[in-house]
Structure formats: C-alpha cells, structure tokens
Amino acid sequence: MSELNKDQQAFLADFNWHNYAEGIDAIDAKNLQEFEDLVTKTFISTGDEEVVEGVVVRITDRDVIVDINAKSEGAISLNEFRYNPALKVGDKVEVLIDVREDKTGQLVLSHKKARTIKAWDRVIAANESGEIVNGFVKCRTKGGMIVDVFGIEAFLPGSQIDVKPIRDYDQYVNKTMEFKVVKINHEFKNVVVSHKALIEADIEVQKKEIIGQLEKGQVLEGVVKNITSYGVFIDLGGVDGLIHITDLSWSRINHPSEVLELDQKLNVVILDFDDEKTRIQLGLKQLNAHPWDALAADLKVGDKVKGKVVVLADYGAFIEVAEGVEGLIHVSEMSWSTHLRSAQDFVKVGDTVEAVILTLDRDDRKMSLGIKQMTQDPWTGITEKFPVGSKHTGIVRNFTNFGIFVELEEGIDGLVYISDLSWTKKIKHPSEFVNVGDKLDVVVLELDVEGRKLSLGHKQTTDNPWDKHEAAYAVGSVHNGTILEMVDKGATVDFGDNVQGFVPTRHLEKEDGKKLKKGDAVDFKVIEFNKEFKRIVASHTATFREEEEKNFKAAAAESSNVASSSNNAEKSTLGDIDALAELKARMEKGE
Numbered sequence: 001m002s003e004l005n006k007d008q009q010a011f012l013a014d015f016n017w018h019n020y021a022e023g024i025d026a027i028d029a030k031n032l033q034e035f036e037d038l039v040t041k042t043f044i045s046t047g048d049e050e051v052v053e054g055v056v057v058r059i060t061d062r063d064v065i066v067d068i069n070a071k072s073e074g075a076i077s078l079n080e081f082r083y084n085p086a087l088k089v090g091d092k093v094e095v096l097i098d099v100r101e102d103k104t105g106q107l108v109l110s111h112k113k114a115r116t117i118k119a120w121d122r123v124i125a126a127n128e129s130g131e132i133v134n135g136f137v138k139c140r141t142k143g144g145m146i147v148d149v150f151g152i153e154a155f156l157p158g159s160q161i162d163v164k165p166i167r168d169y170d171q172y173v174n175k176t177m178e179f180k181v182v183k184i185n186h187e188f189k190n191v192v193v194s195h196k197a198l199i200e201a202d203i204e205v206q207k208k209e210i211i212g213q214l215e216k217g218q219v220l221e222g223v224v225k226n227i228t229s230y231g232v233f234i235d236l237g238g239v240d241g242l243i244h245i246t247d248l249s250w251s252r253i254n255h256p257s258e259v260l261e262l263d264q265k266l267n268v269v270i271l272d273f274d275d276e277k278t279r280i281q282l283g284l285k286q287l288n289a290h291p292w293d294a295l296a297a298d299l300k301v302g303d304k305v306k307g308k309v310v311v312l313a314d315y316g317a318f319i320e321v322a323e324g325v326e327g328l329i330h331v332s333e334m335s336w337s338t339h340l341r342s343a344q345d346f347v348k349v350g351d352t353v354e355a356v357i358l359t360l361d362r363d364d365r366k367m368s369l370g371i372k373q374m375t376q377d378p379w380t381g382i383t384e385k386f387p388v389g390s391k392h393t394g395i396v397r398n399f400t401n402f403g404i405f406v407e408l409e410e411g412i413d414g415l416v417y418i419s420d421l422s423w424t425k426k427i428k429h430p431s432e433f434v435n436v437g438d439k440l441d442v443v444v445l446e447l448d449v450e451g452r453k454l455s456l457g458h459k460q461t462t463d464n465p466w467d468k469h470e471a472a473y474a475v476g477s478v479h480n481g482t483i484l485e486m487v488d489k490g491a492t493v494d495f496g497d498n499v500q501g502f503v504p505t506r507h508l509e510k511e512d513g514k515k516l517k518k519g520d521a522v523d524f525k526v527i528e529f530n531k532e533f534k535r536i537v538a539s540h541t542a543t544f545r546e547e548e549e550k551n552f553k554a555a556a557a558e559s560s561n562v563a564s565s566s567n568n569a570e571k572s573t574l575g576d577i578d579a580l581a582e583l584k585a586r587m588e589k590g591e
Contacts, residue, residue, distance in 0.1 A: 050096075051094050051095070051096050051114045051117055051118060052068050052094070052095060052096075052097075053068075053092055053093070053094055053095075054066035054067055054068035054069075054074065054092070054093055054094075054095050054109070055067050055090065055091070055092055055093075056087065056088065056089050056090060056091045056092075056093060057073060057089060058089065059078070059087070059088070059089060060078075061078070062077065062078055063075040063076060063077060063078055064076045064077075064078055064080075064081060064087065064093075064111075066093060066095055066109055068095060068097075068107070068109070070107055072107055073107065074095065074097070074107035074108065074109035075107070075108060075109065076093075076095065076109045076110065076111045080110070080111045080112045081111065082136065082148075083135075083136030083138075083148040083176065084136070084176070085176070086176075093111055093114075094111065094114040094115060094118060095109040095110065095111050095114050096109065096110045096111075096113045096114040096117065097109060097110075112151060114151075115150055115151025116151045116152070118150065118151075119149070119150035119151040119152045120152065120189075122150045123149060123150055123152060123154075123181055123184065123191055124184065126180075126181045127181040127182075127183075127184050130180065131181075132178050132179070132180060132198065133149055133150070133178070133179055133180070133181060133193075134149075134176055134177070134178060134179070135147040135148060135149040135154065135156075135176070135177060135178075135179045135193060136148040136174075136175075136176050137156070137172045137173055137174065137175050137176075137177060138153070138173070138174075139173060140169050140170065140173065141155070143157060143158055144156050144157040144158045144159075144160070144161070145158075145161070145169065145172060145173070147177075147179065147193055149179065149181070149191065149193060152189075152191055153191075154179075154181075154191035154192065154193045155190065155191070155192050155193070156179070156192075156193050156194070156195065157192065157194075159196070160182070160192075160193070160194035160195060160196045160197070161195055161196060162195065162196055162199065163196055163199050163200060163203060163235075164225050164226075164235065165225075165226065167262075177195055178195065178198055179193035179194060179195055179198070180193065180194050180195075180197045180198055181193055182194045182197060202238075203237070203238030204238065206237050206238040207237075207238035207239050210236060210237055210238060210239045211239060214270060214273060214280070215270065216270055216271065216272060216273075217269060217270065218269070218270045219267055219268070219269050219270075219287070220236050220267070220268060220269075220270065221236075221265065221266070221267055221268075222234035222235055222236045222237075222241065222265070222266065222267075222268055222282075223235045223263060223264070223265055223266075224260050224261065224262050224263060224264045224266070225240060225262075226262075227256050227257055227260065227261075227262060228256070229245075229255060229256075230244065230245055231243055231244045231245050231247075231248075231256060232245075232248065232256045232260050234266075234268055234282055236268075236280070239280065240280070241268065241270070241280035241281065241282040242279075242280070242281060242282060243256075243268060243282045243283060243284050244281070247271065247281075247282070247283040247284060247285055247286065248260070248284050248285060249284070249285050249324075250285050250288070250290065250291050250323060250324025251310075251320065251323050251324050252310045252311060252318075252320070252326070259284075260284075266284065267287060268282040268283065268284055268287075269282065269283045269284075269286050269287055270282060270283075271283045271286065285324075290324070290365075291322055291323050291324030291325045292324070292325055292362065292365045294322075295322065295325055295362070299357070299360070300357070300360065301357050301358065301359065301360055302356065302357060303356070303357050304354060304355070304356055304357075304374075305321045305327070305354070305355060305356075305357060305369070306321070306352060306353070306354050306355075307319035307320050307321035307322075307326075307327065307352070307353065307355070308320050308350065308351070308352050308353075309347050309348065309349050309350060309351045309352075309353065310326065310349065311349070312343055312344060312347065312348065312349050313343060314331070314342045314343060314344070315330065315331055315343065316328050316329050316330040316331050316333075316334075316343050317329050317334075317343045317346075317347050319353060319355065319369060321367070321369075325365075325367070326367070327355070327357070327367035327368060327369040328366075328367070328368050328369065329343075329347075329353075329355055329368075329369045329370060329371055330368065331343045331346075333358065333368070333369070333370035333371060333372055333373070334346045334347075334370075334371050334372060335371075335372050335410065335411065336372050336375070336377060336378050336379075336410060336411025336412075337407065337410055337411050337413065346371070353371060354371075354374060355369035355370055355371050355373075355374070356369065356370050356371075356373040356374060357369060358370050358373070372411075377411070378409060378410060378411035378412050379411070379412070379449070379452055382412070382447065382449055383447065383449065386408060386412070386444050386447065386454065387444065387447070388444050388445065388446065388447055389443065389444060390443070390444050391441065391442070391443050391461060392408050392441075392442055392443075392444070393439055393440070393441050393442070394406035394407055394408045394414070394439070394440055394442055394456075395407050395437065395438070395439060395440075396434055396435065396436050396437060396438045396439075396440055397413065397436065398436065399429075399430045399431060399436065400430075401429065402417060402418055403415050403416050403417040403418050403420075403430060404416045404418075404421070404430045404434065404440070406440055406442055406456055408442075408454070412454065413454065414442065414444070414453075414454030414455065414456035415453075415454070415455060415456065416440070416442060416456045416457060416458050417455075417457075418430060420445070420456070420457035420458060420459055420460065421433050421434075421458050421459060422458075422459050423459045423462070423464055423465050423466060423534070424465060424466075424498040424499060424500070424534070425498065426500070440458055441458065441461045442456040442457060442458050442461065443456065443457050443458075443460040443461055444456060445457045445460065465497075465498070465499075466531050466534055467531075469499060469529075469531075469536075470529065470531050473495075473499070473501075473526050473529050473536055474526065474529065475526050475527060475528065475529055476525065476526060477525070477526050478523050478524065478525050478526075478543060479495050479523070479524055479526070479538070480495075480521065480522070480523055480524075481493040481494055481495045481496075481501065481521070481522070481523075481524050481538070482494050482519065482520070482521045483503075483516055483517065483518050483519060483520045483521075484500070484518070485518060486517070486518055489504060489505055490502055490503050490504045490505050490507075490508065491503050491505075491508060491516065491518070493524060493538060495524075495536075499536070500536070501524070501526075501536035501537065501538045502535070502536070502537050502538070503516075503524065503537070503538050503539065503540065504537070504539070506541070507527070507538070507539035507540060507541045507542065508540060508541070509540070509541045510522075510540065510541075511544045516540060522540050522543075523540065523543050524538035524539060524540050524543070525538060525539050525540075525542040525543050526538050527539050527542060
C-alpha cells in the first residue's frame, strides 16, 4: 500500500467511524457546532438545585406536566396547585428539580419547594411595597383562617376578613382572595395578612365622597350591618349610621329584629349628624307619613274605639287604636272605684279592649281613653241605693290613721271614722279592730252626692250600750273590777261587758296605805259618769273612806254638844281629844 499523503491522513483522523458504523449521515461541522451551541444556550442543567421557570404543557388527573427545556418534561403532583384552581396549559410556574429521572426516565419536579424558597423574599417585598397578593384559604383555625401565600402559611384574623362582622367562616374555605401583607415576624417566620385592609382602602375613597354630600333629609340606600337591642347600624357604603329603635316604626316594637334583618337592603333618611359627620342618625319610619295625619277626621271625644294593649305600667296602659296611634288609659279611668289599684289588675299586654275617648289633641298627638265609661256610673241613683240610715255590708279596702275605707260596691266607697267603730272600746288604730279584706256591717250616716262622699258607721249597727250603762253605773254605785293597765295619772279598770273606767292615782290607795297594782281585783265606787264622752271615773279609796268620814262627822257633832251643854271643860278627857285629832288627820290625808 502506497504511503498516504497528508490530506488523506487528516481525513482519516477526523473521520467519525461511529457514525459510519451506525449508518448516520455525515453532518457538516459548522451545522453541528451551531446545534451544540443552541443546546448549551437553551437547555438547563438538571444537576443544579435552583428554582427555574417552566411552562405547563399538560394537566392530567394526578399530575401537571411542565416543560423546563430539559432533556425531558417534568411532572408535579396536582395537589401542589390546590391554591391555584385556575391553573391552565401555557401558564408559567416556578419549579425545583426534585428527582432527575424516575424509573420511567422522567424528571420529577416540585412546585411547592420552589415556592417556599422564593416565598419569603416575595412576602417581605410585598409587605414593604404594599403590593396586593393572592392567597388560597386553606382552612379555619382558632380566631381566623390559614391562607397559602406564595407557599407560606399565613394567618388571616377573623377581624381582618371583612369590614362587617363575619357569621359564616366556612364560606371562605378553598377560595382564592386578594390580601395585603400587614405584619411579619422574622424571628418566628409568621406572616399576617388582611383582606379588610383592601376593602377599607376602597371604602375610604367612597366614605369621603359620601360624607361630603351628606344633608339632613337626604334619602340613601344602605345595608343592615348590625342589630342591637337599642337600634340598627346601617352601612351607607363605607359610612355607618344608626337607626334608633324609636325611629324604626311608628308602632311600638320590643326589639329591632321584629322590623329588620341582617344584610337587608333598605332606604333610610338622614335625621342628624355631628360636625365631623362621624355620628349619623338615621330614620326609617320618617319615610312614611305619621299615622296621626291619617287618623279619621270625624273621630271625636266620646267616640268608642278598640285597640290592643302595647305597654303596661302601674299608672295605666297604652292602647294602640291604629298603627302608630296610641291612647293612654289611666288606672283611675279603668274602674269607678276610688280605691286605686295597679293597671295590671285590669288588663295585660296583648289584650284587645274597647274604650271611650276622653281627650283628643291632634296637634300634640295625644289621646286619653277610659274603660269605666263603658258602664254606668255607680253614683247614679245613689240616694235610692244607699239612703241615710240604711244598713249594708261592705269590704274593708284601706286604713288611715283616722278611719277605714269600706267599699259597698264597685265604685262606691265610704269612710268609717275610728270613733264610729265601737261604742265601748278605745281604739288607737283601725288595725286593732279589723283587717283589710274583712267584711264589715255599716250604717249610712251622711251622703254627699255632689262631693261623691259617704260617711259610714259600724257601731251604729248595734244599740248604744251607754244608754243602759247610765243607770247601771250611776255616781255612787259600787262595782267589782280588775286593774288592766297602769297609765299616766292613774290606771284603767275593767268592769266586764266591755266596760272600762279610769281610776285617778290618789284613788288607788288601799286601806292599808299601799297602792293598787296591775291585775288587782277590788271594789270601785263610781265618782263620775259622762255618757256623751263615754267616761267612767271610779275610786277604790272612796269605798272605805266614806265610813271614816261618817265617823268623823258624828264625833265632831258629839264634841260640839258636850262643849255647849257643860261649862265643865275638865270633864273632857285627854283621850277623847286625842281620838278626834287622829281621826281628823286621817281624813285630811285622804282628801
């Protein structure tokens, strides 16, 4: 074989024997270099653990296939995209190579890991710039919600979900919403986000516009934001106003929930607001004409009306005779009885009653009613029913210090003075004699029809025992009695048969010189009797001093006779003189 020249040797050195053996056509060196440069430029190195961007080329039931310009496409579990249910083919996503090749030769990528690596930087940047970020609400937690933001679990407080109170947290789960990063704790890697902040930013603009245009009497549309026992808060589009419970309806209501409900849309009228227009008073009932203006023009005093009891108090009841039109029935107009009771004794809330109009003031929108006027006045024909001297049985209704009020029938009360309760007993207070609610026999003593007054007596239902006491307890008569009580200047004595007398202190002395005491039973002599004042004055001392007085008078007379008939004074013994002196001293002591 002849020796190869240099060109031949060079050809053989550069000849691609592999391609020749495999049957691959020869490729121009220039084209081959261009191809290698292109691969180097566009294909990534699957060995570098860094976050790269890929394009979604296909979505299956389980995986998302992503092209990252590698030798093969990569697969990512669909679960990693739960936060982004709108994911579609063509979307760009960040990924991290998890496994270079699985057993099928396919790249295994991770979107979650890629997001986590980049998330913290993004969250910090969003917090500093105020950027609005998207987050996926994963679940509820104590006090709020857990939100996936860039792959980081952030906390959304319940108070930061919306400007209005949230009643159903579950409605936000599995939803993607916009948030603002409001707080970052670098030490504990905690992130707090807010959706409310975005709403408030929009509302603040609306609020300024609304406040600047507010005028009294202006009608606005609002939404019921909150209901309390005293009123309803209305959202006017960023500005809150309050409808007080009294401005909800012309009729009385117990709670605002009877009229409105949460999230209800309605028209309201501006009644008033402060200088800064931050406290706005609204009205609902003012959108309708006042019911008094619609009241029948021919309605007048004396007419009968029907209505429902809406409010009850001790002093009376308010009756709604038409929607928003009320009249007061004072307790004094519920019964002809002059003995006042509570309104609860006659009616209760919800009752339907018929009444008579007593007063009607359309200007002041006031009406007073009466129930008792539906029946005849019991004082009509009073002289025929209760003539002076007639006897009746009544019920004790009330006490005073000076007597008892007795009701003869509904609306007819009479007064029994304490002095007309008993012929014999000395009564300090009516409660000593009778109880409220007891039945009592009485006699009509006086009747004042014009003044609607009856004077009654109880003791007059029986004969006056002092008529027979006048003879039985004549002055000088002696009776056995018992000391009941020691009183000022003497004592009271009981002679039986409800007869009592008074014994002055000086007449309590016994024959032995001692004083009578409570409980002693002895004889007493009547020394004074007064039928008009029902007074008997007696003395125990007089029962034995009378005999001594007789003896003194007899001895004095005898002594006088002896002195005048004989000039012999020596016949008068010293003993006689001493006896007379002692008797005189004893009588003077008893005076």
